[in-house]
Structures are given as C-alpha cells and as structure tokens.
Amino acid sequence: MNAIPDDIRSVQFAFCKHSKGRRLVTCAFLACMATILQAAGGFLPGIGYMISPFATLPILIGAMFALRMGVLSYSLTTLLLLILVPSELFIFPFTTGLLGIGIGAAFSLFNKKSSIIVTGASFLTVGIMSLLYLFHYPVLGPVLSGSFSFRASVGIFLFSFFYSWIWVEIGLFFFIKLKSIFA
Numbered sequence: 537m538n539a540i541p542d543d544i545r546s547v548q549f550a551f552c553k554h555s556k557g558r559r560l561v562t563c564a565f566l567a568c569m570a571t572i573l574q575a576a577g578g579f580l581p582g583i584g585y586m587i588s589p590f591a592t593l594p595i596l597i598g599a600m601f602a603l604r605m606g607v608l609s610y611s612l613t614t615l616l617l618l619i620l621v622p623s624e625l626f627i628f629p630f631t632t633g634l635l636g637i638g639i640g641a642a643f644s645l646f647n648k649k650s651s652i653i654v655t656g657a658s659f660l661t662v663g664i665m666s667l668l669y670l671f672h673y674p675v676l677g678p679v680l681s682g683s684f685s686f687r688a689s690v691g692i693f694l695f696s697f698f699y700s701w702i703w704v705e706i707g708l709f710f711f712i713k714l715k716s717i718f719a
Contacts, residue, residue, distance in 0.1 A: 592632045
C-alpha cells in the first residue's frame with residue numbers, strides 16, 4: 537500500500553504551534569461531537585445506531601493532529617458519556633474511541649497505510665475481544681458465546697481490518713479537507 541503524504545507531518549507540527557487555548561477548544565469541540573454521535577444510538581433508536589459509528593471520526597481527527605489531543609478528546613468523551621448516556625459507556629471506550637486512538641497514533645508512528653490499518657485493526661480487535669471475553673459484554677449480540685474461539689477471533693480481526701481500512705481512508709479524506717483550517 538502507498539505511503540502517507542508528507543504534509544500530514546507538517547500539519548501536525550504547525551498545529552502544535554497553536555496556542556494552548558486554541559488546542560483545548562478544538563479538543564473540547566471534537567469531544568462534544570464524538571459524544572453527540574455516540575449518544576445517537578441511545579437517543580434515536582434505529583437510525584441512531586447507524587450514526588453512532590461516526591463517533592470515531594472526531595477522535596481520529598484529533599489524534600491525527602496531535603496524539604495528546606486525541607487521547608484528551610477520547611477521555612473527555614468517555615466522561616461525557618458517563619454523565620449523559622451511561623449505556624454507551626462500554627461501547628465507546630472499547631470500540632469506536634479505541635479505533636480512533638489506534639489509527640491516530642499509527643499516523644504519528646508509521647508512514648505506510650498498511651501499517652496504520654493493521655494497528656487500527658489490532659486496537660479494535662483487542663477492544664472487541666476484551667468486551668466479549670473479559671467483561672462478557674455481548675457487543676456482537678448473540679452471535680458469539682462468552683467462551684474463546686480461535687475462528688471467531690480471526691473473524692473479528694478480519695472485520696476489524698476491513699473496518700480500519702475504511703476509517704483510514706475516511707480519516708485521510710477529512711484530514712486533507714481540514715488541514716487548511718488548523719494549519
């Protein structure tokens with residue numbers, strides 16, 4: 537797979553030069569957006585479940601600009617969900633948010649899309665498997681039992697790989713669109 541554009545590094549460097557206040561406001565805005573998108577599943581049954589996966593995007597964008605901002609947005613979103621929609625508290629930190637942090641961190645560490653996709657897929661796989669096997673939370677519904685299965689784990693990783701690939705492409709698209717605003 538092809539390399540990540542060099543302008544991502546330059547935008548990250550330029551973003552870190554902004555005032556602390558501007559970075560904090562951006563972080564809070566991204567956390568609010570992630571909270572609203574994640575909470576859609578609880579407030580709008582049905583269509584809200586199709587909206588809630590997009591909570592990955594604000595965390596991913598924040599982590600792409602600065603890993604510290606992504607982690608702060610992730611933590612703030614988790615706290616906001618604790619207050620507003622506690623039922624989403626298991627899903628966001630282990631799936632949607634963790635994927636955003638994993639891909640965002642990979643953008644800072646790697647130059648190849650394949651490495652970024654595998655890192656994101658690994659984060660998501662660990663999150664899903666933690667929910668399934670450690671906390672016995674039926675994140676995938678009645679499809680899988682609470683006992684470990686190698687076939688199910690491979691299936692979860694393959695799904696996570698494909699899903700991570702989609703989010704890397706979405707993240708790059710939005711990052712390129714937003715770079716002029718934040719740089």
